[in-house]
Amino acid sequence: MAQQYAKDQPHGFKNHVENIAVVGAGGRIGEYIAKELVKGGKHKVTAITRPDSTSKLPEGLHIVKVDYNNPSTLVDALRGQDALIITMAVTAPPDTETKIVQAAAEAGVPWIMANDWGVDYTNPDVARDTMLGERRHKVHALIESLGKSSWISLVCGFWYDFSLGGSPARYGFDFGDRSLTLFDDGNTKINHSTWEQCGRAVANLFSLKVLPDDASDKSPTISQFRNNYVYISSFLASQRDMFDSVLRVTGTSEKDWTIKHEDVKERYKKAVEDLKSGNMEGFVRLLYSRVFYPDGSGNHEASKGLHNDVLGLPKEDLDERTKIAIERGEKGLL
Known part of the structure; x- marks a missing residue:
């Protein structure tokens, strides 16, 4: 046109x-x-x-x-x-x-x-x-x-508060028992808002x-x-970046957490099978795990750029939002 x-x-x-x-x-x-x-x-x-x-x-x-x-x-x-x-x-x-x-x-x-x-x-x-x-x-x-x-x-x-503070099927964090599942090495960066x-x-x-x-x-x-x-984006952050923020906000150290690793592509495949068997949580896990593939799938900032400045969007503080995400999760708001 x-x-x-x-x-x-x-x-x-x-x-x-x-x-x-x-x-x-x-x-x-x-x-x-x-x-x-x-x-x-x-x-x-x-x-x-x-x-x-x-x-x-x-x-x-x-x-x-x-x-x-x-x-x-x-x-x-x-x-x-x-x-x-x-x-x-x-x-x-x-x-x-x-x-x-x-x-x-x-x-x-x-x-x-x-x-x-x-x-x-x-x-x-x-x-x-x-x-x-x-x-x-x-x-x-x-x-x-x-x-x-x-x-x-x-x-x-993905929505940052919702994904971090909610179900571990999303970003892999379980704040109730202080456990974290890292997808691959946990260093794949994706955009969050x-x-x-x-x-x-x-x-x-x-x-x-x-x-x-x-x-x-x-x-x-x-x-x-x-x-x-x-x-748009609020943050470009990996699971490791988020975990560092969690440690700062909660005043804990890595030794206070149970950490395991999962091959992200295997996690995706298992989630697909779970969904086929009628487990709807499988859909959540397949969605999140797929975007954490180390192929840039979740980093639209790198592939397409951002319109944050065009829209006059403010910079946000990662630790502040991490604190809010944890609090909202504890209150059952996510």
Whole structure:
């Protein structure tokens, strides 16, 4: 598509995003995105929820309840929205997102942030081996085929707090018994992002101008990410880096921990077999272990670069976030 400029648009064109709808504003990532959007004060934010939802929603949201089995309620809720942000669990039925995307097209929503929130699925091996890439690409293709909306996907790596402080099936840490499973030698670095950083990235993205004013305007715009990916990160860190941080935060030493090593590719293969046998934890282990392959799969910073500076994202402190991750895990919040 040829570069468009705001000066050439018809009368009434609005070169900013004002109205934003969020599906899943009471969920893990959705909560932080909604909070940052409201905090910025530049958007009118609508939370789209089910009638029977009991999720606690952030303050400052307009709430609209919809019936996903009645598409007209979705279309009505999305009319007049400049952007739609979809945040749902990976276990959500695939047809739910399809219904939302189709409703957004019918309502004429220009921008859709798809339900991706993770690793770089432009890597075909990762897309295949994590069993998620095909599903994500199909959603992008659907959005484009409907011809009414453009998609943007946020590549943020794994969520740091959630992955470190939660189940050992994720980053291998078990804080209850002070044990750690290192994948290979534990030195493979991958990108991670905090929920707060993801929220800031989305809010700052949709605070940009939609189009450059004219050919001389070189400021960042939403349109530069049309049908494309935004790459962000809080940290580039290995398991060993995280463990060093854990030791500093907890005041423990390596001798206080039980450490074992596991071949990451064998861990992946075993996880696939466990999933085939009906053990859903196998999916978690295959997802995490695959991204820790020593082939750069989890280091999108090296392969694609980052948009942190474009979006004005702050530097974060690893030890501070490690402390928060451990505390959240102890409280059962992960």
